[in-house]
Amino acid sequence: MAHAVVSPTTGPDEVSSEPVVSLSPIDTGRVASLIGQLLVELGEDPNREGLLGTPERVASWWSDLLSPRGSAAMTCFAESHLSNQLVVVSGMSVWSVCEHHLLPMNLAVTAGYVPDGEVVGLSKFGRIAGAHAGRLQVQERFTRQVAAELTSVIGSEDVAVVVRGTHLCMSMRGVRMEEARTTTVEAGGRFSSDPVLSQQFLTIASAQWGER
Structure with a gap:
C-alpha cells in the first residue's frame, strides 16, 4: 500500500512563508518524571530492575531528537562547465516523530x-534533512521545508525532493499495515515544467527503493 502527494515548490522569495518552529530547551528531569508517571499509569513499577533508568x-x-539545531552553512563551488547537469543525492535516511x-x-530522502555555474557541497544535503x-x-511539511531551504541556498527554483516514509503510526497502530509507504514529491522550476528532467529524477529516486 502506498500513498503519494505531489506539490510544486515555492520560489526563493517565498521561502520565508514556511512556518518557523521555535523549539524551547527541554527539561529532561521533568520529562523523566512524567515518563515515570506514565509507567505507573500503565501498571508498571518504574523502580523494578528492568525499568531502572x-x-x-x-x-x-x-x-537529543528535539534539541534546536540549524542546518550548517552551505558550501558552493564554482563549476561553470557543469551548468545544466542533473545532480541527484539519494540514500539519505533520517528519523523523525509523527506529531499526530x-x-x-x-x-528516505532524495534531492535533485x-x-x-556552481555546485553544492554534498554533505550539506544530509545536514538539511537531519535538521x-x-x-x-x-x-508533507518536512518535504516542503527541505525543498524550500535548498531552493533558498542554491538560488534557483530548479530543485526537487522526494521522500519515502515508513510510519509506525500506520504500521503498529490503526490499520497496522507494515508494508504501507507514503511518498511525497516537491518539484519546482524545470522539474515541474520539463517532463524529461522530471522523469529522469523520479527514475533515479525510485531506483533506491527497488522499484521499476
Whole structure:
C-alpha cells in the first residue's frame, strides 16, 4: 500500500512563508518524571530492575531528537562547465516523530537540482534533512521545508525532493499495515515544467527503493 502527494515548490522569495518552529530547551528531569508517571499509569513499577533508568533514557532521547539545531552553512563551488547537469543525492535516511501520534517515522530522502555555474557541497544535503527531521513533524511539511531551504541556498527554483516514509503510526497502530509507504514529491522550476528532467529524477529516486 502506498500513498503519494505531489506539490510544486515555492520560489526563493517565498521561502520565508514556511512556518518557523521555535523549539524551547527541554527539561529532561521533568520529562523523566512524567515518563515515570506514565509507567505507573500503565501498571508498571518504574523502580523494578528492568525499568531502572528508563525514564531518564527516554528523556535523554527526546532531548537529543528535539534539541534546536540549524542546518550548517552551505558550501558552493564554482563549476561553470557543469551548468545544466542533473545532480541527484539519494540514500539519505533520517528519523523523525509523527506529531499526530508521537510515534517514529523513517524518511528516505532524495534531492535533485540543476547547477547554474556552481555546485553544492554534498554533505550539506544530509545536514538539511537531519535538521528538519529533528522536531515533531508530518512528512508533507518536512518535504516542503527541505525543498524550500535548498531552493533558498542554491538560488534557483530548479530543485526537487522526494521522500519515502515508513510510519509506525500506520504500521503498529490503526490499520497496522507494515508494508504501507507514503511518498511525497516537491518539484519546482524545470522539474515541474520539463517532463524529461522530471522523469529522469523520479527514475533515479525510485531506483533506491527497488522499484521499476
